Each structure stands twice: as structure tokens, then as C-alpha cells.
Amino acid sequence: MASPKVAVVGAGLIGLSTALSITETCPSCSVTVLSDQFSPNTTSDVAAGMLIPNTYPDIPIHRQKQWFKETFTYLFAISNSSEASEAGIHLVSGWQVFKSTPKEELPFWSDIVLGFRAMSKAELLKFPQHRFGQAFTTLKCECPPYLLWLEKRLKAAGAQMYTRKVADLWELYSEYDIVVNCTGMGAQQLVGDKQLFPVRGQVLKVHAPWLKQFIRDGDGLTYIYPGIHRVTLGGTREKGSWSLSPDAGTAKDIFDRCCSLEPSLQGAQDIEVKVGLRPSRQCVRVQREVLSQGRVKLPVVHNYGHGAGGFSVHRGTANEAAHLVGECISALQGSSSRAKL
Amino acid sequence: MRVAIIGAGVIGLSSALCIHEQFHSLVPSLELEVYADRFTPHTTSDGAAGLWQPYLSDHGKLQETLWNKETFDYLLGHMHSPAAKEMGLFLISGYNLFTEPVPDPCWKNIVLGFRNLTPKELELFPGYSYGWFNTALMLEGRSYLPWLTNRLTQRGVKFFHKKVESFQEVSGDGVDVVLNCSGIRAGELQPDPELQPGRGQIIKVLAPWVKHFIITHDLKSGIYNSPYVIPGSEFTVLGGIYQHGNWSEENSAKDHKSVWDSCCCLLPALQKAKIVDEWSGLRPARPSVRLERERIRLGNLQGEVIHNYGHGGFGITIHWGCAMAAARLFGSILQERRQAATAPTPRL
Numbered sequence: 001m002a003s004p005k006v007a008v009v010g011a012g013l014i015g016l017s018t019a020l021s022i023t024e025t026c027p028s029c030s031v032t033v034l035s036d037q038f039s040p041n042t043t044s045d046v047a048a049g050m051l052i053p054n055t056y057p058d059i060p061i062h063r064q065k066q067w068f069k070e071t072f073t074y075l076f077a078i079s080n081s082s083e084a085s086e087a088g089i090h091l092v093s094g095w096q097v098f099k100s101t102p103k104e105e106l107p108f109w110s111d112i113v114l115g116f117r118a119m120s121k122a123e124l125l126k127f128p129q130h131r132f133g134q135a136f137t138t139l140k141c142e143c144p145p146y147l148l149w150l151e152k153r154l155k156a157a158g159a160q161m162y163t164r165k166v167a168d169l170w171e172l173y174s175e176y177d178i179v180v181n182c183t184g185m186g187a188q189q190l191v192g193d194k195q196l197f198p199v200r201g202q203v204l205k206v207h208a209p210w211l212k213q214f215i216r217d218g219d220g221l222t223y224i225y226p227g228i229h230r231v232t233l234g235g236t237r238e239k240g241s242w243s244l245s246p247d248a249g250t251a252k253d254i255f256d257r258c259c260s261l262e263p264s265l266q267g268a269q270d271i272e273v274k275v276g277l278r279p280s281r282q283c284v285r286v287q288r289e290v291l292s293q294g295r296v297k298l299p300v301v302h303n304y305g306h307g308a309g310g311f312s313v314h315r316g317t318a319n320e321a322a323h324l325v326g327e328c329i330s331a332l333q334g335s336s337s338r339a340k341l
Numbered sequence: 342m343r344v345a346i347i348g349a350g351v352i353g354l355s356s357a358l359c360i361h362e363q364f365h366s367l368v369p370s371l372e373l374e375v376y377a378d379r380f381t382p383h384t385t386s387d388g389a390a391g392l393w394q395p396y397l398s399d400h401g402k403l404q405e406t407l408w409n410k411e412t413f414d415y416l417l418g419h420m421h422s423p424a425a426k427e428m429g430l431f432l433i434s435g436y437n438l439f440t441e442p443v444p445d446p447c448w449k450n451i452v453l454g455f456r457n458l459t460p461k462e463l464e465l466f467p468g469y470s471y472g473w474f475n476t477a478l479m480l481e482g483r484s485y486l487p488w489l490t491n492r493l494t495q496r497g498v499k500f501f502h503k504k505v506e507s508f509q510e511v512s513g514d515g516v517d518v519v520l521n522c523s524g525i526r527a528g529e530l531q532p533d534p535e536l537q538p539g540r541g542q543i544i545k546v547l548a549p550w551v552k553h554f555i556i557t558h559d560l561k562s563g564i565y566n567s568p569y570v571i572p573g574s575e576f577t578v579l580g581g582i583y584q585h586g587n588w589s590e591e592n593s594a595k596d597h598k599s600v601w602d603s604c605c606c607l608l609p610a611l612q613k614a615k616i617v618d619e620w621s622g623l624r625p626a627r628p629s630v631r632l633e634r635e636r637i638r639l640g641n642l643q644g645e646v647i648h649n650y651g652h653g654g655f656g657i658t659i660h661w662g663c664a665m666a667a668a669r670l671f672g673s674i675l676q677e678r679r680q681a682a683t684a685p686t687p688r689l
Contacts, residue, residue: 084610
């Protein structure tokens with residue numbers, strides 16, 4: 001197989017980063033990204049893009065840690081380069097505060113982010129309702145810039161991108177040798193994955209350029225993430241909700257919760273409300289599968305179900321998916337040479 | 342009782358506010374007048390980035406460290422007030438970088454979360470092998486000075502746009518206390534060979550992805566002669582010039598290149614940043630801050646001057662501590678006057 005044709009379905013963070021990873025590990029592949037939505041209309045565009053991992057219950061910690069480490073290392077290098085502003089990657093420091101001391105004072109990722117330490121008493125004075133905190137420096141991926149930068153890298157690597165709604169993976173059988181499924185929440189319908197469920201998140205994006213530090217409540221529900229142009233205020237975790245319409249009552253609640261952590265937000269301007277559905281699963285599905293219809297086979301690599309932790313592990317799962325694509329290619333080459341005998 | 346304040350930078354305005362806050366109820370006739378030829382946004386304080394950070398060492402001047410601490414604590418206390426945004430006050434973290442290990446600074450326990458940099462963090466800054474991380478405050482002059490001006494105006498303080506040539510000029514007619522907050526040009530009112538310009542030049546850019554201050558240090562070249570990057574609420578300030586004895590307020594192409602090249606080397610992404618402004622200013626440098634009373638002949642009367650100048654590159658950092666000290670000196674003047682007024686007249 002001289003030039004395997006790979007279709008990546010989905011153009012959010014996972015689709016684009018997986019496609020890019022494939023162009024890097026398999027330069028002879030021709031890669032095409034197919035999606036009904038591109039930035040700025042993907043779920044990824046709603047997220048703040050902070051590198052603070054979510055813990056997946058059904059994945060061994062060492063694997064999650066490896067994914068996070070690969071992602072952090074990759075983005076760290078970009079943030080340190082002249083491309084940082086175009087790629088929308090920047091360092092940000094801040095605090096994670098807890099109303100009661102967490103069971104695990106040292107999360108698995110504490111040695112991967114920079115300068116992780118417990119907050120001092122003096123720092124905690126700023127948060128009278130919180131008794132414990134962690135200070136660290138991490139990375140933030142601003143969207144749309146990061147997704148647009150990935151698209152630019154893909155084009156430079158010769159990948160094609162098309163707006164197209166794929167209703168069935170078999171549609172792609174005749175045109176492509178391998179299909180990579182990065183459809184996020186769309187996988188529920190596309191491949192009938194009943195383990196996948198939405199966790200609705202509503203956020204506010206505001207103009208508050210004096211805020212340079214992030215603040216996150218350890219419960220994961222209230223957070224203030226300063227980005228390049230806007231500050232993301234969050235949020236909600238509504239399991240099972242499919243509604244993409246902003247809710248005014250929720251918006252006020254988010255604003256009030258964030259103002260109690262950071263009173264200067266009262267002066268924030270240009271408040272925009274956004275909603276995204278986190279494609280959630282007990283474990284991220286990074287897996288090979290061979291679909292068959294009669295004697296016809298279609299190799300598929302799945303890479304979806306990142307829930308609240310997509311940004312934190314995207315490069316790690318992209319690399320793993322690209323590796324699985326490599327295995328599919330070897331399998332195809334093996335079977336095609338067997339066919340010649 | 343009329344008090345004239347010469348100078349409308351951060352020192353003049355904050356000293357005026359401090360005195361009015363403390364004494365207007367005790368001295369019903371208290372009237373303050375601010376005289377300056379430059380007001381915001383044209384003062385030295387407006388050009389400064391506004392980062393609270395003293396020099397690396399106070400060289401034994403404990404008083405200055407105490408004034409710095411008083412200022413930090415005062416500002417930190419205002420962080421949650423509704424006025425913080427209007428004041429231009431916000432928290433910011435960042436890096437101080439060195440090419441060799443150095444002793445911890447005298448302000449390490451004043452700022453929040455002071456610690457050494459980890460090896461991973463130092464990878465961000467090739468060429469630097471040691472450093473500090475801490476959380477400090479920004480107080481942007483371009484917001485703070487208008488805020489101070491508004492507070493003073495509300496209190497009935499009057500402002501006069503004029504270049505004052507002598508203490509005598511603003512006194513007379515009931516003004517017998519003058520606050521000399523004339524910064525770099527104090528020598529024009531009273532010669533002071535110890536006061537020298539520490540010329541700086543800065544480039545203002547749009548780089549909203551920069552969320553930390555980064556101050557590098559070259560112990561051989563001296564303070565602020567090594568690149569620094571300080572993100573403000575609208576613009577990011579690039580600097581790294583300190584020329585002792587240079588009175589020029591003109592931007593120099595050579596200094597521009599030096600600041601631009603060295604800051605882009607430090608943060609490669611700055612190459613893509615858009616330049617919006619450039620500015621040169623004269624830090625009013627002095628071996629120590631001059632904060633003291635002086636009895637002076639003002640016309641027919643004996644008057645008092647309270648000097649409060651010579652804050653170098655740490656005016657914003659030290660301003661409130663000095664304002665409080667100036668207010669204490671004013672208080673002692675008042676006390677002496679009252680005692681003199683109530684002293685029994687000698688019997689003939």
C-alpha cells in the first residue's frame with residue numbers, strides 16, 4: 001500500500017490533533033479531515049482549554065499521566081517558541097482552592113505542571129471560604145487560535161479538509177482505507193456507543209484583561225481562566241443534558257459564583273454565554289476496530305469520549321491513535337501481500 | 342491652614358490624600374493645593390509599568406523596606422474592594438531570573454508565595470540558571486493617578502497647572518507647609534547633588550498572551566539594565582534600560598533596539614507583538630529616599646517643607662509607606678504649632 005488513504009471524521013481538538021499526529025508518524029499517508037463543523041463551531045471552541053487533567057475512573061493512572069505528560073511537553077515547547085501567540089498557547093499561573101481538604105493532596109499530575117505547591121496561609125486569606133489550596137503554573141490553549149493553527153499545520157503537511165456530514169462510517173469505505181473516528185459526542189449516533197453521554201457545560205466569556213491568574217474551585221464547578229482576549233468563567237456539569245441553549249438563570253449563577261472568588265469581576269464587560277456538551281465516558285475510547293459487512297472490512301480507529309479532559313490529554317491520545325493507524329496499515333499491507341500469493 | 346503640594350505624580354497625589362484623610366477632621370480649616378507642570382498621563386509615574394517590586398537589596402535601609410511592606414499590605418487590603426479595578430490594581434505572578442545563585446531578597450516575605458524556580462521552569466529561560474517565582478501586585482499609574490485625583494477632587498483639594506520655581510512661590514497667604522514631591526526635578530527647587538536621573542526607555546506592545554512578569558538581572562550591569570517584560574491590563578511593557586546621569590527624555594534608537602532584541606530573545610513570541618508606543622522617563626534616583634522636614638524662610642515667616650522625593654525605580658512600590666510617613670511629619674508640625682499656640686505667654 002503505497003499511500004494509505006486515511007479519513008479522520010471530526011474537526012474538533014481531537015480530530016485535528018489526531019490528523020496532525022498521523023501526518024507526522026505516517027508521512028506517506030494521505031490524510032483527509034471530514035466534519036460537519038469546523039472551528040469556531042466545535043465543542044472544543046467553547047472550552048477554556050486549560051491543562052488541568054480530569055481523572056477517568058476506568059483508565060490506569062499511569063496511562064492518563066503519560067497522555068498528560070506528552071500533551072504538556074508538546075505544548076510547553078510551542079509556548080516557548082515564536083509561534084506561541086499564533087497557536088494560542090500560553091502559560092498561566094494560579095490557584096486551585098478547596099472548601100475542605102481533598103483526600104488526595106497531591107494529584108497525579110502535580111509533578112508535570114510547573115511549580116506545584118500548597119498555597120501559603122497568606123495566599124488563602126484571599127479566599128475566606130476555602131481552607132486549602134494548591135498553586136501551580138500550567139498551559140492554556142486558546143480556541144479558535146489553536147484549532148486554526150492545527151488546521152494550518154495540517155494544510156502544510158498536505159492534508160485536505162472538507163465540510164461533510166458523515167452519517168455512517170461505511171459511506172467512506174470506497175474512498176478511504178482507514179477511518180479514524182474523532183466525532184466526540186457524535187459517536188453516540190455514528191457508532192451507537194451507549195456508554196457515551198453528554199455532560200452539559202455552560203460558560204461565560206468576558207472582557208476582564210486585568211485578570212492574569214486562574215482561580216479554580218477544587219469541586220471543578222467554579223473557575224476563572226484568563227485567556228488571550230477573554231476570561232472564561234465557569235461552569236456547570238449537567239450529566240445527561242443535551243441542551244445547547246444558554247440558560248439565563250445559570251449564567252447569573254456562574255457569574256455570582258465567580259464574583260465571590262474574584263470580586264473585581266463585577267467590572268467585567270461584554271459577557272458572552274456559550275454552551276458545550278462534554279463527550280463523556282468512563283474511559284476515553286482509543287481503540288482499533290475492524291468493521292465488516294460480509295467479506296468487506298473497514299479498519300477503524302476510535303479516539304473519542306474525552307469528557308472534561310480533552311485538552312489535557314489530546315496530544316497523548318492523538319499519538320496513541322496515530323500509532324493504532326500505523327498498526328492498521330501494517331495489517332492491511334500484511335493481508336494485501338498475503339492476497340498476492 | 343493651607344498646605345501646598347508640589348508634584349502630581351504618585352508621590353504627590355498619595356501624600357496629599359493621606360494627609361487629607363488623616364487631618365481634615367482635626368483641622369477644619371485644612372486646605373490642600375496641588376501644584377504641578379505635569380499631570381497624568383504625563384508624569385514619570387504614568388510611564389512606569391506599575392509592578393510592585395523593590396530593588397534586590399535595601400543595602401541596610403530598613404526604613405525603606407518597612408515603607409515597601411506598608412505599601413504592599415495596604416494595596417493587598419484593597420484587592421477585594423470595588424475600587425480595585427478603577428485603581429488599576431491587580432495580582433500578578435512572575436519570574437526574576439539570574440545567571441547565578443543570589444541571596445533571597447529582603448521582600449521575600451512581603452510578596453505572596455515566594456519560592457525558587459524549578460529546573461523545568463528554568464528551561465523556559467535559556468541562559469538563566471537561577472531564579473524566583475512570586476505573586477505580587479500591579480498598580481497601573483494611568484489608572485491609579487486619575488483615581489487619586491478623583492478622590493482628592495471629591496475632598497475639595499485644588500489643582501494648579503504651573504511650573505513651580507521656588508518654595509516661596511507657592512507659600513505666603515497662609516501656606517506655611519509645603520510638601521516637596523517634585524521627583525526628578527527637586528534639584529531645581531533646592532540643589533541636591535545626590536539626586537540623579539536613572540533614565541529608562543520602554544516599548545509598549547500588544548501581547549495579551551503574556552500573563553507573567555519576567556525580570557532578568559545582570560548583577561554586573563546593575564538594576565533594570567537587563568531585559569524585563571511586564572504585562573499590564575491593556576499593554577505589555579518591555580524594558581531594560583537604566584542610565585545613571587542621563588537627562589534625555591528623548592527615545593533613543595539604540596536603546597529601542599537593545600530592549601526589543603533582548604526581550605524577543607527572552608520571549609520569542611514577542612517578535613509577533615505589535616508595538617503601540619515608546620517612552621523615556623527619568624527615575625528620580627538617590628542613595629536613599631529624602632523624607633524629612635526642613636525649616637525654611639517663606640517670605641516673612643518661618644515655614645516648613647516636607648521633602649518626599651528620590652524614590653528611584655520603586656516609587657509605586659514604596660509610595661504609601663512614604664505618604665504615611667509624610668503624614669506623620671505633618672502631624673508633628675501640627676502638634677508643635679498647637680503647643681506653641683497654647684504655651685503660656687511669658688510674663689514680663
